[in-house]
Amino acid sequence: MNIYKYLLISILIINCLLxxxxxxxxxxxxxxxxxxxxxxxxxxxxxxxxxxSLAWKLRNNKPDKSFKYATLALSxxxxxxxxxxxATSYQHIGIFNKNKGNYRQALIxxxxxxxxxxxxxxxxxxxxxxxxxxxxxMDLGNYVKAIQYHMKSLKVQEELENKIGVADCFNNIxxxxxxxxxxxxxxxxxxxxxxxxxxxxDKKGIAGSLNNIGIFYKNQNKYExxxxxxxxxxxxxxxxxDKLAIADNLNNIGVVYYMQRNDEKAIDYYLQSLKIKxxxxDKxxxxxxxxxxxxxYKENSKLEKAxxxxxxxxxxHIAVETxxxxxxxxxxxxxxxxxxxxxxxxxxxRDKHILHTGRDNRxxxxxxxxxxxxxxEIIVRIPLIRSANDTDEDINDFLNLLKKIRGNIKEVNILxxxxxxxxxxxxxxxxKIPGFDTFQDKKLxxxxxxFKNNGINTKIVN
Numbered sequence: 001m002n003i004y005k006y007l008l009i010s011i012l013i014i015n016c017l018l019x020x021x022x023x024x025x026x027x028x029x030x031x032x033x034x035x036x037x038x039x040x041x042x043x044x045x046x047x048x049x050x051x052x053s054l055a056w057k058l059r060n061n062k063p064d065k066s067f068k069y070a071t072l073a074l075s076x077x078x079x080x081x082x083x084x085x086x087a088t089s090y091q092h093i094g095i096f097n098k099n100k101g102n103y104r105q106a107l108i109x110x111x112x113x114x115x116x117x118x119x120x121x122x123x124x125x126x127x128x129x130x131x132x133x134x135x136x137x138m139d140l141g142n143y144v145k146a147i148q149y150h151m152k153s154l155k156v157q158e159e160l161e162n163k164i165g166v167a168d169c170f171n172n173i174x175x176x177x178x179x180x181x182x183x184x185x186x187x188x189x190x191x192x193x194x195x196x197x198x199x200x201x202d203k204k205g206i207a208g209s210l211n212n213i214g215i216f217y218k219n220q221n222k223y224e225x226x227x228x229x230x231x232x233x234x235x236x237x238x239x240x241x242d243k244l245a246i247a248d249n250l251n252n253i254g255v256v257y258y259m260q261r262n263d264e265k266a267i268d269y270y271l272q273s274l275k276i277k278x279x280x281x282d283k284x285x286x287x288x289x290x291x292x293x294x295x296x297y298k299e300n301s302k303l304e305k306a307x308x309x310x311x312x313x314x315x316x317h318i319a320v321e322t323x324x325x326x327x328x329x330x331x332x333x334x335x336x337x338x339x340x341x342x343x344x345x346x347x348x349x350r351d352k353h354i355l356h357t358g359r360d361n362r363x364x365x366x367x368x369x370x371x372x373x374x375x376x377e378i379i380v381r382i383p384l385i386r387s388a389n390d391t392d393e394d395i396n397d398f399l400n401l402l403k404k405i406r407g408n409i410k411e412v413n414i415l416x417x418x419x420x421x422x423x424x425x426x427x428x429x430x431x432k433i434p435g436f437d438t439f440q441d442k443k444l445x446x447x448x449x450x451f452k453n454n455g456i457n458t459k460i461v462n
Contacts, residue, residue: 070089138176163196167205254270321344325359338376345368348397379410411457416439
């Protein structure tokens, strides 16, 4: 699957021509079974096949482990002079690098893979490798080379009379032309792909072609035609029970309704798509849906919800430093978007807090408990200043409060006063420099021990 991003996200279905012909029965053997076989396997070609099978099985969910097994397979196959095993290892390492976005490295390994399969005359693998290389060049934006290699793959597939492979090539060439903006060629190749798949009764392939044709018509502003093809694709995807394809179809239908300003239908289809992607645990797909929903709300002037969904689409962990002095209910929507609060507690004694900061601390402490009630991750920070908040009474006040909430906060950071910023006062022309002294290590250590003895996860942050 490739993603086309312009204003909203529509989803093109690309047929990835990955070959697994050298790793025997990879799609049939479970990972646990392979791991058990690996324990007793001798250092022979069978072990290479097992390692390559594991690399293939783990390529999406555990890519680092996949890379590890592919590397081990490569080392052993080279020692054994097992060319098929070496070729497959190169391919798997190429896949790893492509999925990581290391496109240049992916090409290096794909070309090594290609060299060996040419030497042994495996045309099926040659065709697949050409397709792999074409896909990487497309990711790099080198559409001329992408088409060249997909065309090479097409030629070999035709020689092999592999109709499914030919249909896949037509589809992938159409996608490259789509990115290139050559729309006459796009529809030509998409329709050729669809024709072959219909002849073969390849329902999954038919659904993919219909989806891609729908995107073509959407891009031509022929929205009714786009909906027609999306609906046909959706119908087949439902017949097949292909939830991922159903989610993609629903998303794409939502995009067209959005562009037609049919807001009610647009948000309905977006949310249907999101629900399925959440059920599947499809993180990339969930992010796509969040982005589209965020764009929808932005255009409808619902800015808070737009920000909420846009942030979710970016999958960013948000942390905020705060003194805690804010109106909770007014800021509730922003609070719900924040993952971690670095929450300053300067003093617990109300009168001393007013004396040193000019503000009452009741609101600060109330907000701390509200954040805990809303299950927010909290790191309490205590800026410790000599003669201001480091007396035994002050420390006891901190401990009495923190003992009540120690199970609800991640940790406590003690930030001892330092004089690193004094030079800045001089640069700013300010004569009045704070007269606080820094702490001796022994005193800080004693305070830290007191916190830890009370079961509070605490560290000193200088």
